[in-house]
Amino acid sequence: MNNLIASVGDIQALKTKAFEKVGSTENGYFLFDPQFSRSARYFNCSVPLNESIGNFELVINGITEGLNSSNGGCSISRMRKVSDGGQSKWFRYGTGKGFDWIDISNQSNSSKQFVSYSVDLNNNFESDAILTMKCRTTWQTGSVSIGQIEIK
Incomplete structure (x- = not known):
């Protein structure tokens, strides 16, 4: 926000x-x-x-609209609490899984479209684990929405 204020002024930034x-x-x-x-x-x-939870299918349902062909998507990681000599620490493990919005959308259609991504993952029946998704939209234009995340 500070960069936007510096470039366009307080009122326009707000x-x-x-x-x-x-x-x-x-x-x-x-x-x-x-x-x-x-x-x-x-x-x-x-x-x-x-x-x-051991092996499971992750399904992410969403909506895209007006995307351009630049990068933007979600990367999927697993965080797990690990005991480290009396203290617990959270560690992030990349799954190597994720998607680009333009890969699951019809690029010739700029109107709203429902999209879905599914992938098989494994929690190894471990407690204190969290699945995390870091997501962004495409760089120039377009919106993305996540509506439902399913674990099957």
């Missing part, structure tokens, strides 16, 4: 931020369409896992 489409919607989706610093901004989703 107007831009106020009318930005970022946050939850009335139908339960999380909408992300930042109006400034698009390449640097992202959002996180977290899903707690427990010791009764």
Whole structure:
């Protein structure tokens, strides 16, 4: 926000931020369409896992609209609390899984479209684990929304 204020001034920066489409919607989706610093901004989703979960399918359902062909998507990691000599610490393990929004969308269609991504993962029946997704939209234009995250 400070960079935006420096480039356009206080009032214009506040107007831009106020009318930005970022946050939850009335139908339960999380909408992300930042109006400034698009390449640097992202959002996180977290899903707690427990010791009764081994192999599972993760399904992410969302909506895309007006995307360009630049990079933007979600990377998926697993965080796990590990005891380290009397103290517990959280460690992040990359899964090597994730997706680009343009790969799961029809690029010739710029109107709203429902998209879905699924991948098989394993929690190894470990307790104190969290599945995390770090997501961003494409660099120039377009919005993404995550509506439902399923573990099957």
